[in-house]
Amino acid sequence: MQAGNTNTDEVSGTPKDSINIVKDNNNIYINNNKPIDPYFGSTTTEFKKQYEKIFKKPCYLNNFQLQKLAEIPVLIPNFNELIPVLLQKFSKVSFNFDGEVKKPGLRWLIEEGNWADVLSGKFDEEEAEAAEVQQDDLPDSAYDL
Numbered sequence: 001m002q003a004g005n006t007n008t009d010e011v012s013g014t015p016k017d018s019i020n021i022v023k024d025n026n027n028i029y030i031n032n033n034k035p036i037d038p039y040f041g042s043t044t045t046e047f048k049k050q051y052e053k054i055f056k057k058p059c060y061l062n063n064f065q066l067q068k069l070a071e072i073p074v075l076i077p078n079f080n081e082l083i084p085v086l087l088q089k090f091s092k093v094s095f096n097f098d099g100e101v102k103k104p105g106l107r108w109l110i111e112e113g114n115w116a117d118v119l120s121g122k123f124d125e126e127e128a129e130a131a132e133v134q135q136d137d138l139p140d141s142a143y144d145l
Helices: 015-025 044-057 065-075 081-089 106-111 113-119 125-136
Strands: 096-097 101-102
Touching: 015 113, 044 065, 044 081, 065 106, 081 113, 106 113
Parallel strands: none
Antiparallel strands: 096 101
């Protein structure tokens, strides 16, 4: 007597082939079927290099940040070229909390997904100041319903 799940005649392919198919279907293998290494990949290396160049201090990323950083080039293939622009804009982002100016950290940028907003210019100082000035210059009649 043979167990019901041990019928080897019905199993198609080797376990290795099955694993590769699953990985290919989940888009784990991209860029010529090479897996992305979040610790030593080109995106991580370029990000750390540009961070140290702009902020003049070492870049320390936790495991979750490295994973998120490795996911971005899947969405934007030319992300490595945009890293200097992203970090330049990020270096100028600050928030005013009750009169105290605070700078966001890498957690805010990478983990919370604000990198797209920073790249798109949502936090550019010039645009924010222009919007403030434009709103202040409106006459009182502009607020009538």
